Amino acid sequence: MKIAFVGKGGSGKTTLSSLFIRHLAAARIPVIAVDADINQHLAPALGLDEAEAAALPTLGARLPLIKEYLRGTNPRIASADTMIKTTPPGEGSRLLRIQEDNPVFAACARPVALDGATAADGASPGASTVRLMVTGPFTESDLGVACYHSKVGAVELCLNHLVDGRDEYVVVDMTAGSDSFASGMFTRFDMTFLVAEPTRKGVAVYRQYKEYARDFGVALRVIGNKVQGPDDLAFLRAEVGDDLLVTVGHSDWVRAMEKGRPQDFDRLEEPNRRALRVLHETADGAYDRRDWDRYTRQMVHFHLRNAESWGNAKTGADLAAQVDPAFRLSEELLTAPVPQPA
Template identity: 30%
Template structure:
């Protein structure tokens, strides 16, 4: 399976990504967790030490080697199909069956960036989605800039994490519109920090056709884990039940 996770900042998409990754690893899958959010903190949610890890987007020597052009160079030719198949193994850091790869992002203005670092990242995402044999979970920002039309069909599901609130719903609608531009129609939502049936009903009413496939309720364990800078316990009954149900929904869609 190839799962991309998006949503407004602070809704819990990194928490969901990390819990799904650890759940599937515990159940025997080889899992590659990809941090594609500029505010990279998936490692801490997985309990993986990230000190010293440089995001792929900032590895100037690697980008130069693979594309033939150093980032920041004005003009010049570079490879549009750089070699990337060895990078997940070479650059990943593993713990308890989950391998973490920190992508980073390309800072750009205007209409976009056709630059060596952007080309390398997109080639790497294409490889992860289309050819990587591991189960891949990509924790993305509130957009889909790492995905393109060529990789959209390889994604089993784009999950938009939403909390009971109007701004979160508005972000979900914007992400849904972006997915239409690249032909990605396999979109679903997961509710996060839901406290009661009224809030769950609000999400069902407000998602405007985006299927809600699961709920990660508000959890004292998740809140404590965040304060203590540790991964939430998968053995917490409330968390385990919710993640097992979301994982089962995704597995049934992928089969």
């Protein structure tokens, strides 16, 4: 299952995505957590200190390795240099699976132990541990010459090559606002949770997101955050309607975590735990509506658009030729053998 958390900057999407990740990990569900926001705060929200967060490997810095691995023996891709963020898999491509070890995860993912899990537990996902991947922040060399989507492109490429089942999750903390629509990554998820505060600015992002996503079949539900009473709830219901899934209010547990005083996750307030269970049930239910054919078509659609817009000129290749018309992503590929180098 692939889940995105989106919302206005400061809405609390990183906090809520971290709580959802903790909820899944507490249930011993394998999780890969991905920080794809320009403001890299997911690692601290999962309990890492500043030094630990700064030491995490970044996807953007390892993009050549990612491309070379995913390319595999695909004859339609002449070299890793011709791969762009939207390059789709085809016959011979290597795919990523959540519960496996591979060179991409070895280089880019780090186990994070939650709620007392030991370092030994952290050797693999599960047992209150998650794998954490981060895009990385802007560096001095990026300023004035690169946009953040060049870093997020590594996430999109990985999602394009991911096959996953029901009882395993990739949870992505997306970049704030409507920036997600600068690529096709917004179509890569089984469920998108939009975090909205009970304010005009909070619901404005919801309206914009829903309008952009309307033609792509994006499953979108709203989490009302910082809801302090009946008036806030009534406002969100009037503005969001049936898309409002749950609301979350003040949390002493979250406040203690933000102060660097973490408590066991089972001490999270019951109303907030109940909200997380609703999120889990909703995400799980989205699996029954998963459409692999549409997923593959949309992946190809955005690749062809990017190829024509800038990819062909940048790589000097006809990137439309990378599309394998006979290839279809499907859950059956979970058990397919991994292509080996010739």
